[in-house]
Amino acid sequence: MRPQRRYPLLLVGLLTVAGCGDDSSSPGPTAVPPSPDPALLGFPVPDPEPDLPGGIDSYAPPAPDDPSLRDTTIAAGLRMGEPEDTLVVTGDGFVPGTTRFEVFGQTAGQLTGTLEEVEPPQMEELIASVLLPDTMPSPSMYLVYPRTDAQGLPWAVNRTAARWVGPDQVSPGDGCVVYGTSLSYAHGTETAYVYLKPAGPAEGQWVTPTEVNPYRVAFEVPEDVTPGTYEVWAHNGHGGHYGWSEPVELAIVATPDWSHYDAQTFNVKDHGAVGDGQTDDYDALIATLEAASEAGPATVYLPAGTYAIRTTLRIPRYVRVQGDGVGQTIIESTPDFAASNNWLVWDGPCHEGLLGSELIDLTLDGRPGDNYEVLRWRQCTDARLTDVHLIGDVDLHEMHRLHVTNVQIDGHVFYGAASQTFLDHVTQNVGEHRDVMTIWGGEQISFTHHVAQDLDQGQTGGISSGRLLVIQGHWGSSRDIYIGDSETIELSPALDKPDQNSGEQILFEMVNSAYQGTATPATETTATLPGMDTEAIHADDAELVVVQGKGLGQRATITDIDEATDTVTLAPPFRVVPDETSIVAISRVVTDFIVYRSSLQGKADFATRETASSGVQPWGNGFDIVVDGSTFDQLGEPWSLWGINAGDPETPVAPCYFNLFINNTAQNIESGALQYAGTHDDGADSPISLLGNCVRNNEFTNVTGVGITLNGNGSMAFNVWDDNRFFDTWKGVRARQIGDPPAGDFVENLLLRSSFERGAAPLSGSVGFDSDEAITWDLTGTTFDGYESDTP
Incomplete structure (x- = not known):
C-alpha cells in the first residue's frame, strides 16, 4: 500500500468552510495541485454556478489523468457509505492483483483533502469490493478512482442524487419536495441546500428547505418568481463544486383559474x-x-x-x-x-x-x-381528496398530481399507473383477505404518515391479506416511490385465509423478464438485440440490465426502438459499453424505491405458523431500493431478496442488484435476512441473480430461526452484510445451494464486522455458521457466541 497522500485545499470564489477560521500560524502549502473542472469528472453544475453557501464543504480533488491513458472504468455500484464500510462496484479493466483504488474525501474544517490508495479485498475481472479507509474524513462525499496503469474516472459515493420533484407543476408560494438519495448533510435531518433557477443559462436563487431528511427535502417556491420552466438543483453540503445533483425540471405557472x-x-x-x-x-x-x-x-x-x-x-x-x-x-x-x-x-x-x-x-x-x-377517478389531473372518509374500494389508475390528505379509506386502493401522487396522513383499514394497495406501473408516488391495519380483527372477513403494497409490471415499470414515517399495525394473513403464502407487506412481483441474450453491436446509448420481439420485451417502459459479461450491473431505460434493425435506444448512457461477452435481460422493473423511518408489524403468532410474512420483498427485478431507519416486528423476516426466473425454463433471469438495507432494527422475527438466487440456466456461468446488495448497520433481536439465509440454484456474487448485530438468535448463518450440481455459484459473500449471539435462544440445535463448502465467504471481524456447534 502506498503512503497516504494529502492534497491542499483550493478556495474557489466565495466558498467558505464552517468552523475554519484564520490561522496565520499554520504554514501554507508550498504547491497547490489544480482542481479540475467538475465536468472533467463527469459531474454537473448549474449554468452559471452560484457562489456556494458557507455551510458547504470545501472540496479539491486531484485532476484526472489524461483520458487517452485510462484503462480502468467503474460501471455500476453502491453509492452510499462511510469510513470502514465496504462497497461493491463492477467495471472494465479490472486486473486482480494489479488494479487498486484511490479514495478521496474532504469535509468541513479541513484545509486539505485526503487521497489514499487501497487494495481491493476481493476482485474478479468484472467485480470488486472497496473498503473505504478508516482514515477518511467524515462526513464527506468520497471519490473512488480505479487505477491499473492509469487513473480512471471516479465513482462518487454520498453525492447528492435528486431523482424527481413533486408536484412537478406549482405556482409561486406553493410547497414543493425534492426526492432522491443523499439529499442531506451527514445523512441527517437538519441541513440541505436547494437552488432554483430558470432552465438554461440563467441565474437563480437559493431557497430555504422547510423539511429535511436524506431522501426528501421540502421547500416553498418564492412568491416573486416569474412563471416558466425551472431547474431544481439539490446539494447535500458535501463535495463542494463537485457535489451538485443532476437538475430536475419544475414548471412554475400562475395560479390556475x-x-x-x-x-x-x-x-x-x-x-x-x-x-x-x-x-x-x-x-x-x-x-x-x-x-x-x-x-x-x-x-x-x-x-x-x-x-x-x-x-x-x-x-x-x-x-x-x-x-x-x-x-x-x-x-x-x-x-x-x-x-x-x-x-x-x-x-x-x-x-x-x-x-x-x-x-x-x-x-x-x-x-x-x-x-x-x-x-x-382515472386519468385525471390536479385532483384532491382532503378530510374525507371513503368506505369501499378505490380506483385511482393513471391519476396525475393527485393529493390525498387526512383521509381514511376502508378498502383496497388500486393506483395502477398513477404518477405524481402524494398521500399524507392516510389511514387504511382492509378486510376480506384483500391487499391494502396495488400498483401496476406507477412512478413518482409519495406516502407519508400512512397507517394500514385490518378492518376488524374480531370480525369474520375483517382481516387483510397482510400485504400493504403489491407492485406488479402489467402496465410498466414502477420508479421513484417514497414511503416515509408510515406504519402497519398487526398486518399479516388471517388464520382462516386458505392460502397462507401471503403477508409480504411490501411486495414487488416483477419476475416476468421478456428477453435474455446478446446486445451487440452496442454504443453508449444503443444496443442491438438479435431476434427482438417488440411486444414481448415490453418496449414501453422496460429496462435493459447487463447480467453477465462486460458492463455487468448496469441498467438503462429503453426510450425508443428501431424495429428494422432490432436496435433499442437507452438512457442514461453506459459507462462501460457491452460487447460480445455481455448478456442482457429486459423487463419492467422496480427502481429507486425508498422506505424511510417507517414501522412494519405483523401478528404475534409469527413463529407458530408458516406464512410469507415479510417486511420488504423484491421478488425479481429490484434495483437501487433503499430501506433505512425503519423497524420490523413480528414478521417472518424484515426483508428478503429474490433473484429468480418465473418458473419457466424459457423465462430470463429477474435479478436484484445494488439494493441497500441500513440502520434498521428488527425484533421477534423468524429470519434476519434471506436471499434466494434461482435460474434455469445450465452451467456455473449462469447470469448473476443477486449482485452488490448490502445489509449494513442493522440490529436483529429474538430471531427464532436463522439470522442470515442463502438459498437457491442460481448465482449470487459480492453481496455484503456489514456491521450488523444479532441478539437472541438461534442459528447464525445457513447457506445452501440447490441442485447436484447447482447451476450457479455463491461467491464472495462478505459477512463483515458482524456479531451473532445466541443469548436467550435455545442451546439445543443452535448453530453459529453452517454453509456448503463450495460457497465462498469473507468473515473478517465477524464473531459467533454461545452456539452449540459449527462455529468457525
Whole structure:
C-alpha cells in the first residue's frame, strides 16, 4: 500500500468552510495541485454556478489523468457509505492483483483533502469490493478512482442524487419536495441546500428547505418568481463544486383559474336535496353539480346530512364538493342502487379526464355490494381528496398530481399507473383477505404518515391479506416511490385465509423478464438485440440490465426502438459499453424505491405458523431500493431478496442488484435476512441473480430461526452484510445451494464486522455458521457466541 497522500485545499470564489477560521500560524502549502473542472469528472453544475453557501464543504480533488491513458472504468455500484464500510462496484479493466483504488474525501474544517490508495479485498475481472479507509474524513462525499496503469474516472459515493420533484407543476408560494438519495448533510435531518433557477443559462436563487431528511427535502417556491420552466438543483453540503445533483425540471405557472373554488358556492338544498338518508337525492345533486360546472370554478356545498343516491354520481371538472365534515355529511347508495353501475362516485367516460376537482369534508359510503367501488377517478389531473372518509374500494389508475390528505379509506386502493401522487396522513383499514394497495406501473408516488391495519380483527372477513403494497409490471415499470414515517399495525394473513403464502407487506412481483441474450453491436446509448420481439420485451417502459459479461450491473431505460434493425435506444448512457461477452435481460422493473423511518408489524403468532410474512420483498427485478431507519416486528423476516426466473425454463433471469438495507432494527422475527438466487440456466456461468446488495448497520433481536439465509440454484456474487448485530438468535448463518450440481455459484459473500449471539435462544440445535463448502465467504471481524456447534 502506498503512503497516504494529502492534497491542499483550493478556495474557489466565495466558498467558505464552517468552523475554519484564520490561522496565520499554520504554514501554507508550498504547491497547490489544480482542481479540475467538475465536468472533467463527469459531474454537473448549474449554468452559471452560484457562489456556494458557507455551510458547504470545501472540496479539491486531484485532476484526472489524461483520458487517452485510462484503462480502468467503474460501471455500476453502491453509492452510499462511510469510513470502514465496504462497497461493491463492477467495471472494465479490472486486473486482480494489479488494479487498486484511490479514495478521496474532504469535509468541513479541513484545509486539505485526503487521497489514499487501497487494495481491493476481493476482485474478479468484472467485480470488486472497496473498503473505504478508516482514515477518511467524515462526513464527506468520497471519490473512488480505479487505477491499473492509469487513473480512471471516479465513482462518487454520498453525492447528492435528486431523482424527481413533486408536484412537478406549482405556482409561486406553493410547497414543493425534492426526492432522491443523499439529499442531506451527514445523512441527517437538519441541513440541505436547494437552488432554483430558470432552465438554461440563467441565474437563480437559493431557497430555504422547510423539511429535511436524506431522501426528501421540502421547500416553498418564492412568491416573486416569474412563471416558466425551472431547474431544481439539490446539494447535500458535501463535495463542494463537485457535489451538485443532476437538475430536475419544475414548471412554475400562475395560479390556475380553476383553483378558485370559492368564487361561487351552490347549495344542494337550493336544488331540492333533502339529506335525510331516505329520500333519493340523486337528481338534486346532479342539478347542483351541473350548475356549478357551467359556472365553474365553483363549490358544491352539502350541509350536514345523509344524501342517498340511486346511481353513480359524476363529479365534473373545476368543481369542489364540500360537506360539513367526516361523519356529518354522508353520500351513500339507496337500497335499489343500480346494479349495472359499479361506482358510487366517478370521473366520467374513460380518457375525458378530470382537471381540478376536489372532495373535502365528507364521507362516501359505497357499500351496496362486493363488486362496487366507492370512488373511481382515472386519468385525471390536479385532483384532491382532503378530510374525507371513503368506505369501499378505490380506483385511482393513471391519476396525475393527485393529493390525498387526512383521509381514511376502508378498502383496497388500486393506483395502477398513477404518477405524481402524494398521500399524507392516510389511514387504511382492509378486510376480506384483500391487499391494502396495488400498483401496476406507477412512478413518482409519495406516502407519508400512512397507517394500514385490518378492518376488524374480531370480525369474520375483517382481516387483510397482510400485504400493504403489491407492485406488479402489467402496465410498466414502477420508479421513484417514497414511503416515509408510515406504519402497519398487526398486518399479516388471517388464520382462516386458505392460502397462507401471503403477508409480504411490501411486495414487488416483477419476475416476468421478456428477453435474455446478446446486445451487440452496442454504443453508449444503443444496443442491438438479435431476434427482438417488440411486444414481448415490453418496449414501453422496460429496462435493459447487463447480467453477465462486460458492463455487468448496469441498467438503462429503453426510450425508443428501431424495429428494422432490432436496435433499442437507452438512457442514461453506459459507462462501460457491452460487447460480445455481455448478456442482457429486459423487463419492467422496480427502481429507486425508498422506505424511510417507517414501522412494519405483523401478528404475534409469527413463529407458530408458516406464512410469507415479510417486511420488504423484491421478488425479481429490484434495483437501487433503499430501506433505512425503519423497524420490523413480528414478521417472518424484515426483508428478503429474490433473484429468480418465473418458473419457466424459457423465462430470463429477474435479478436484484445494488439494493441497500441500513440502520434498521428488527425484533421477534423468524429470519434476519434471506436471499434466494434461482435460474434455469445450465452451467456455473449462469447470469448473476443477486449482485452488490448490502445489509449494513442493522440490529436483529429474538430471531427464532436463522439470522442470515442463502438459498437457491442460481448465482449470487459480492453481496455484503456489514456491521450488523444479532441478539437472541438461534442459528447464525445457513447457506445452501440447490441442485447436484447447482447451476450457479455463491461467491464472495462478505459477512463483515458482524456479531451473532445466541443469548436467550435455545442451546439445543443452535448453530453459529453452517454453509456448503463450495460457497465462498469473507468473515473478517465477524464473531459467533454461545452456539452449540459449527462455529468457525
